Amino acid sequence: MKTFRFAIKQIIPLLFSYTFVGIAFGILIHEAGYSVLWAFLSGVFIYAGAMQIVMVSLIISDVPLLMIAMMTFFINARHIFYGIGFVAKFRKMGWKYPYMVLTLTDETYSVFCSIEYPENIDEQKADFYIALICHMLWVLSCTMGALIGEILPFDMTGIEFSATAFFVVVCVNQWHQFESHIPAITGFASAIGFYILLGADYFLLPALSVSLITLTIMKERIDMQTGGVKYDN
Amino acid sequence: MTIDFGSSAAVLIVVASITGLTRAVPYLLFGGKKELPRIVHYLGTVLPGSIMIILVIYCLRNIDLAAFPFGMVELLSIGIVIVAQVTKKNTFLSIFLGTACYMILIRIVF
DSSP: OHHHHHHHHHHGGGHHHHHHHHHHHHHHHHHTTOOHHHHHHHHHHTOOHHHHHHHHHHHHTTOOHHHHHHHHHHHHTHHHHHHHTTHHHHTTSGGGHHHHHHTOOHHHHHHHHHOOOOTTSOHHHHHHHHHHHHHHHHHHHHHHHHHHGGGOSSOOTTTTHHHHHHHHHHHHHHHHHOSOOHHHHHHHHHHHHHHHHHOTTTSHHHHHHHHHHHHHHTHHHHHHHTTSOOOOO | OOOOHHHHHHHHHHHHHHHHHHHHHHHHHHOSSSOOOHHHHHHHHHHHHHHHHHHHHHHTTTOOTTSTTTTHHHHHHHHHHHHHHHHHOOHHHHHHHHHHHHHHHHHHHO
């Protein structure tokens, strides 16, 4: 119960973004003519906000399946980079391992990146609860959106900014936490550079790849700055 | 619009499988019982520092810098988040202030 409460506390900052993006998707797919069941199934099996919203427009415009597959890959390829940080951690989790792998979203990734476990908390259990509750929350929001989205009493336009704000908070925390600022500066520089060079639609993967390569090349220097980090998550 | 059940189901299955695949790639490569290469350990530690900032810029990618208000709403809101987080170190407060600022500004400015 203590672990469960701890998990809930870590999720609170994401509550708005999850709920409202989920509802937005629900409304969209409902307007496209699909029943609640489709919203529910998308939430359960896809569980990727941006992709689900793109999927609705792809379905409506009758895009060929191969094209959809390729778009899905490119929109979600950033997840490949998230996974690298959690191989060591998740593969120790037994039957929960595949679930942890398949439910790592932008948001849960940033929670796991910034979380600090108190001593009396079972880390694996907490991680699993966080993954599970977030997933449930997402499925619920998608379903709710399709059910009641249109009668939502408030204009919540802009609430999705809470996700951006959360990622900024994680960046600030990492800036204080990390001894070397090279990773942050590398990410920033490559993202801005490729954004200018390639534009909004194509900068993400080159930026991630170049960061990975740069950090690999600069390993010695970063190791020096951090006084020889121990890499055991 | 009429819905073709078969093709809709196919789309859902394809999107779900490919999304799952992108999430599984690092584990398929390094997830076995073998000793993890040192470089993966190292990247696992330092890469989040790069990724999180890229993710922020990814969130802001659709700002139109050529037209009024030139992304100032986003920049100002992010500024508030940073100041709040540096001074108060309260995640929830920082997110609340930043989002409130954003929601108010998009209503006033446009």
